[in-house]
Amino acid sequence: MSRRFDAIIIGAGQAGPSLAARLTGAGMTVALVERHFFGGTCVNTGCMPTKTLVASARVAHQVQRAAEYGVVVHGDIGIDLPRAMARAHKVTETSRGNIERWLGSMERLTVLRGHARFGRADTLRIDDEVITAPRIFLNVGGRALVPEMPGVGAIDYLTNTSILQLDVVPKHLAIVGGSYIGLEYAQMFRRFGAEVTIVERLPRLIAREDEDVSTTIREILEAEGITVRTNAECIAFAARPNGIGVQVDCTSGSPEVIASHVLLAVGRRPNTDDLGLEHAGVTTDQHGYVVVDDTLATNVPGIWAMGDCNGRGAFTHTAYNDYEIIAANLLDGGQRRVSSRILGYALYTDPPLGRVGMTETQARASGKPLLVSKRPMTRVGRAVERDETQGFMKVVADAETHRILGAAILGVSGDEAIHGVLDLMNADQPYETLQWAVPIHPTVSELLPTLVGDLKPA
Numbered sequence: 001m002s003r004r005f006d007a008i009i010i011g012a013g014q015a016g017p018s019l020a021a022r023l024t025g026a027g028m029t030v031a032l033v034e035r036h037f038f039g040g041t042c043v044n045t046g047c048m049p050t051k052t053l054v055a056s057a058r059v060a061h062q063v064q065r066a067a068e069y070g071v072v073v074h075g076d077i078g079i080d081l082p083r084a085m086a087r088a089h090k091v092t093e094t095s096r097g098n099i100e101r102w103l104g105s106m107e108r109l110t111v112l113r114g115h116a117r118f119g120r121a122d123t124l125r126i127d128d129e130v131i132t133a134p135r136i137f138l139n140v141g142g143r144a145l146v147p148e149m150p151g152v153g154a155i156d157y158l159t160n161t162s163i164l165q166l167d168v169v170p171k172h173l174a175i176v177g178g179s180y181i182g183l184e185y186a187q188m189f190r191r192f193g194a195e196v197t198i199v200e201r202l203p204r205l206i207a208r209e210d211e212d213v214s215t216t217i218r219e220i221l222e223a224e225g226i227t228v229r230t231n232a233e234c235i236a237f238a239a240r241p242n243g244i245g246v247q248v249d250c251t252s253g254s255p256e257v258i259a260s261h262v263l264l265a266v267g268r269r270p271n272t273d274d275l276g277l278e279h280a281g282v283t284t285d286q287h288g289y290v291v292v293d294d295t296l297a298t299n300v301p302g303i304w305a306m307g308d309c310n311g312r313g314a315f316t317h318t319a320y321n322d323y324e325i326i327a328a329n330l331l332d333g334g335q336r337r338v339s340s341r342i343l344g345y346a347l348y349t350d351p352p353l354g355r356v357g358m359t360e361t362q363a364r365a366s367g368k369p370l371l372v373s374k375r376p377m378t379r380v381g382r383a384v385e386r387d388e389t390q391g392f393m394k395v396v397a398d399a400e401t402h403r404i405l406g407a408a409i410l411g412v413s414g415d416e417a418i419h420g421v422l423d424l425m426n427a428d429q430p431y432e433t434l435q436w437a438v439p440i441h442p443t444v445s446e447l448l449p450t451l452v453g454d455l456k457p458a
């Protein structure tokens with residue numbers, strides 16, 4: 001016997017619960033299947049615990065700098081990692097509980113706990129239960145990628161999940177991968193007192209960004225005592241009497257880093273390998289991401305994919321926007337498309353990197369005539385007052401249309417200030433519009449009109 005619903009959602013991550021609210025609100029009966037924790041990656045092992053820990057690490061750093069600000073701290077400064085972790089877990093548990101209560105309050109929603117697998121295109125099995133629906137929405141997310149690196153099976157490594165169970169600060173944390181996860185954890189644990197080495201295969205950190213961004217981030221991290229090893233080919237691991245050997249075939253530096261702990265931060269893989277997609281006929285790409293069109297529909301009518309599992313975004317806000325696109329098109333007669341999304345994101349190092357749109361490199365490659373403006377944070381009053389002047393702000397515009405193509409604010413409050421540019425780009429207005437704004441003094445954002453006023457041919 002199977003139970004029939006109007007819609008089934010697999011995964012209670014960043015898109016599933018909101019879609020359940022909209023569908024049930026529209027009168028549909030909906031089953032939402034979750035095999036693990038409500039809230040998915042962001043709430044449980046991603047954004048929320050990491051940003052809570054980043055906040056603890058920032059306090060540690062600020063206390064170290066207290067004397068520079070004329071603040072006298074008496075006694076020893078130490079890190080109570082279990083307490084910092086407990087703070088992160090509390091933030092997670094509160095959010096998870098809120099989602100659970102919210103789902104529990106939805107009329108016409110049936111929450112099923114377990115792992116869902118397709119039997120047919122309209123049928124799923126969850127343990128002994130079989131459910132069917134004419135509409136199925138995948139929101140299955142992803143997990144840490146663990147490549148077949150030599151020796152990886154012989155060592156105890158950490159991922160973004162297991163690192164949250166640490167109760168002592170590692171003596172020496174080697175982090176493989178110098179992108180979002182690697183850099184946020186590197187600075188955090190350095191500020192907690194660990195020796196930290198980042199091992200990155202490419203020639204520079206966070207290599208998707210412009211070279212000036214990568215270089216400045218590296219300088220910021222190195223100034224705090226983090227060792228960065230780039231061009232690290234042939235990474236291999238071996239158990240050593242004094243720790244874990246991370247073999248690094250770089251052009252310079254020691255060929256082996258001996259670490260007490262190793263964090264793998266080399267990307268994600270989608271949770272599509274055990275979903276029975278072959279029984280539904282749903283197409284995936286060579287990395288396992290569900291192939292979707294511009295409306296997030298798969299090749300099988302009646303099946304959509306949202307969030308990290310479709311490979312069209314890798315952020316909480318892109319997963320949520322996927323839900324918005326699907327809900328608008330299905331329920332509100334909308335014509336929303338993923339391709340019209342202007343992507344913004346932030347890297348939560350301190351100072352953070354706020355980004356929107358194209359990098360300067362991408363803009364140059366587009367062949368458009370460009371205007372570029374760049375300003376160091378040493379010339380931003382608010383940053384000077386706070387004595388946090390690392391980084392710069394940069395904006396790139398189309399010289400013909402006067403539309404901003406992209407921007408980066410690597411500096412204090414860059415994750416917030418970037419929204420001025422993000423909003424302007426979404427409003428599809430020329431950069432001159434910003435020049436007539438009257439921003440608040442003293443803020444980091446108040447420099448945006450000055451920045452665009454300095455735009456010059458590239």
Ligand SMILES: Cc1cc2nc3c(=O)[nH]c(=O)nc-3n(C[C@H](O)[C@H](O)[C@H](O)COP(=O)(O)OP(=O)(O)OC[C@H]3O[C@@H](n4cnc5c(N)ncnc54)[C@H](O)[C@@H]3O)c2cc1C
Pocket residue numbers: 010011012013014015016033034035036037038039040041042043045046047048050051114115116117139140141142160181271274275306307308309313314315316317319348
């Ligand atoms: C350490 C870290 C830090 C991050 N920080 C940020 C950040 O600061 N900002 C940001 O925007 N993004 C951040 N991200 C990325 C962000 O967490 C993800 O982009 C986001 O969570 C994706 O949401 P999702 O809904 O696609 O999937 P998920 O949140 O992963 O949810 C998928 C859900 O589906 C469930 N599931 C999977 N398969 C099945 C199945 N077969 N049956 C039933 N249930 C299933 C899973 O248990 C999970 O609950 C971070 C990620 C990590 C790892």
Ligand SMILES: NC(=O)c1ccc[n+]([C@@H]2O[C@H](COP(=O)([O-])OP(=O)(O)OC[C@H]3O[C@@H](n4cnc5c(N)ncnc54)[C@H](O)[C@@H]3O)[C@@H](O)[C@H]2O)c1
Pocket residue numbers: 147149176177178179180181182184199200201202206207232235265266267268314315345346347348
């Ligand atoms: N602030 C945020 O929004 C935030 C924070 C954390 C994570 N995330 C999301 O989580 C996802 C995963 O982050 P991530 O940093 O693990 O992955 P990533 O894909 O962004 O970067 C992986 C890094 O590992 C390097 N690498 C790959 N194989 C390697 C190898 N064998 N040896 C050495 N280096 C190697 C890559 O060159 C790259 O720099 C990202 O897609 C990101 O969107 C976002």
